Amino acid sequence: MNKAYGNLTIIxxxxxxxxxxxxxxxxxxxxxxxVRIIVADDGSVDNTKKEVIAASKRFNVQFFDRMxxxxxxxxxxxxDAALRVRTDYIIVMDGDMQHPPELVGSMYRKLLEYDIVIGVRVEVKDWGLHRVILSKGMAIISYVVFKARGKPVTRDMMSGFFGIRSGIIKALARRRRxxxxxxxxxxxxxxxRMADREVSICEVEYSTFHRRIYGRSKLKLRRMAEVLESTFRG
Ligand SMILES: Nc1nc2c(ncn2[C@@H]2O[C@H](COP(=O)(O)OP(=O)(O)O)[C@@H](O)[C@H]2O)c(=O)[nH]1
Ligand SMILES: [Mg+2]
Structure with missing residues (x-):
């Protein structure tokens, strides 16, 4: 059987x-x-679990219930999901189709060469003005602060679509939880913020960041505070 992606887990x-x-x-x-998939669910009150269990009959997917x-x-x-991973490589992506699945292949190939691979949005469609300003503003603050502190930076500091060697994220999860x-x-x-300065980073661009098809985004103003926390802590 073809197991080309047997060393990759998607969280x-x-x-x-x-x-x-x-x-x-x-x-x-x-x-x-x-490929292995771990769905790390925070206590969905809809049929998310049912959907994942149904899919697990055909695909190697695990429902990690964090309820x-x-x-x-x-x-x-x-x-927490990373600590359960048994492959050498991890890719993290959203469960709402806003991160193009077709990019995973090239991200994985880059991951064989680099420590961290980041999906970088180069064009944002359909976003309201307030969201663009909010998102850009936060990204600039993080970028400037990280740069000044000699930490690794990327054009999309806010990306939720990235790949990483399991060893790196597991070590951080254990030692710096x-x-x-x-x-x-x-x-x-x-x-x-916590990675070694020498960590190697590769960016992979994508431009199809669509409005979510189903359900709603959980973006709230309080998340601005969380971004600042993530930028300035430690
Ligand atoms: N486990 C977990 N997943 C979350 C939480 N909040 C959002 N998500 C998931 O994270 C992904 C991104 O969330 P979303 O609301 O689409 O953020 P946005 O794309 O930045 O607006 C989606 O797959 C959500 O279902 C949470 O508190 N816990
Ligand atoms: Mg989303």
Whole structure:
């Protein structure tokens, strides 16, 4: 059997993604033979779990139920899921189809050469003005602060679509757990803040960042505070 992607685990944090997650898993599973998927769910009250269990009959997907965990949050979900990974490479992506599944293949190939591979949005469609300003503003602050502190930077500091060698994220998850903004959602910012200066980074561009098809985004103003926390902590 073709297991070209047998050394890759895709971590997908979810919260109420019943309308999207089944499709995301099917697309990834068909496109990337042998890939493993962990859906790190923070207690969805819709049919997300049902969808994942149904997909698990055909694809190698595990439902990581975090419903009863003490700390909820996208970052906590990704960090805890990473500790369960048994492959050398990890890619983190959203469960709402906003990150193009067709990019995973080239990200994986780059991951064989680099420590961290970041999906960089080069064009944002359909976003309201306030969201663009908010998002750009936060990104600039993080970029400037990281640069000044000699930390790794990328053109898309806020990216939620990235790949990383398992060893790096696991070491951080074990040794520096308390330095992550666990309830937050900018896990890449936390990683870049704590990573070695010499970490090698590769960017992969994508331009099809569509409005989510189903459900709603959880972007709220309080998330600005979380970005600042992720930028300035430690
Ligand atoms: N585990 C977990 N997943 C979350 C949480 N908040 C959002 N997500 C998931 O993270 C991904 C990105 O969330 P989304 O609301 O689309 O953020 P946006 O794309 O930045 O507006 C989606 O797959 C969500 O289902 C959370 O608190 N915990
Ligand atoms: Mg989204």
């Amino acid at each position: 997908i944090p979810t919260l109420n993604e019943q309308g999207n997650i089944g499709r995301v898993i099917r697309v990834l599973g068909k496109m990337y033979p042998g 009863h965990m003490q700390v909820h949050g996208l970052t906590a979900s990704v960090i 308390k330095d992550f903004v666990m309830h937050g959602y900018k896990v890449l910012l936390d990683i870049l």
